[in-house]
Amino acid sequence: MAAVPQVLRSEWTKIRSVRSTVWTLGIALVVTVALGALICLLASNDFGTMSPRDRLAFDPTNVSFAGMGLGQLAMIVFGVLVVSNEYGTGMIRTSLAAVPQRGVFLFCKIAVAALLALAVSFVTAFLTFFIGQAMLGEHAAALGDPGVLRAVVGGGLYMTLIAVFSMGVATMLRSPMLSLGILMPFFFLISNILGNVSATKKVGWYLPDQAGQKVMQVVPPAGSDVPYGPWGGFAIMLAWTAAVLFCGYVLLKKRDA
Known part of the structure; x- marks a missing residue:
């Protein structure tokens, strides 16, 4: 039986030796931080023109994560490449x-x-928050405000689970093109x-991305009637991820390389 530490070292070597996987993590960080800072700057400039209702519902923490949508695109690519690169080259055998x-x-x-994605995701989440709040100026939130630390930590966990979810899908499908062809429309269109x-709308509440993003909210959106809280949404996303990984494991066990 293969020793787990040896297999872990082998997998680490595979990941860091493929430039595309490393680059996608860097892109996720840069895009999320840069776009979040830009959106925060625009929100700060427009704050004076908001209606009283919009000001009450303004969530400075969540606004700083506005770039997470494009950042998660890079995390999806990372998750798919980590698994499917070996199938594409035949190294899986x-x-x-x-x-x-x-x-x-x-x-x-x-x-x-997942550990690599977690490290990059946490750096991304905290950088995004601090730079975004600096752009918001007097409208900014502090890390010690109620719910803010949970939202920032949740942002890091959300990005990590997006990558792990993508790994599970790629394990099931094996093909990078097919995996991306399903994941991209699923998250960004469907x-x-x-x-x-x-x-x-109620079906959408229980999709992994919509449920998981709840953990990054400090101020609930106006008129929101979602029946679960931040950690409830995260638990839904975690269940989706566990289910996809389990299906990937079952298929990996049953079929030939």
Whole structure:
């Protein structure tokens, strides 16, 4: 049986030796921080023209995470590439021959990539918050305000789970093009449509991205009737991620490389 520490080192070597996976993490950080800072600056300039209702619902913490949408795109690509690169090059056969215990192989791959994504996501979340609040000036929130630290930590966890969810999908589908072809429309088109159409709005509440983003909110949106709180939404996203990983594991066990 392959020793777990050795497999972990092997997976770390694979990830850092492929430039595309490292670059996607860097892009996620830069895009999220830069776009968040820009949106915060624009929000600060427009604050005086807001209606009293909009001012009451203004969430400076969540505004700083406005760039998270594009940042999660890079995290999706990272998650897909971590898994599917080996299928594309045929290295998966060598990897499974070296580590025939497929559960150990998958666990180590997900663990190493998830820890790397977690580290980058937390740096991104805190940088995004502090730079965004600096752009907001007098309208900014402080890290010690109620709910703010939870939202910032939640932002890091959300980005991490997006990457892990994508790893699970890529494990099931094996193809990078097919994985991205499903994940991109799902997160950036289907989820938005379901969440903004009154007939399907309640379905949208329980999709992984919409539920997970709840953890980054400090001030609930005006008129929101979502039946769960920040950590409830995060739990829904966690359940989705666990289910996808389990399906990926089952398929990996049953089929040939």
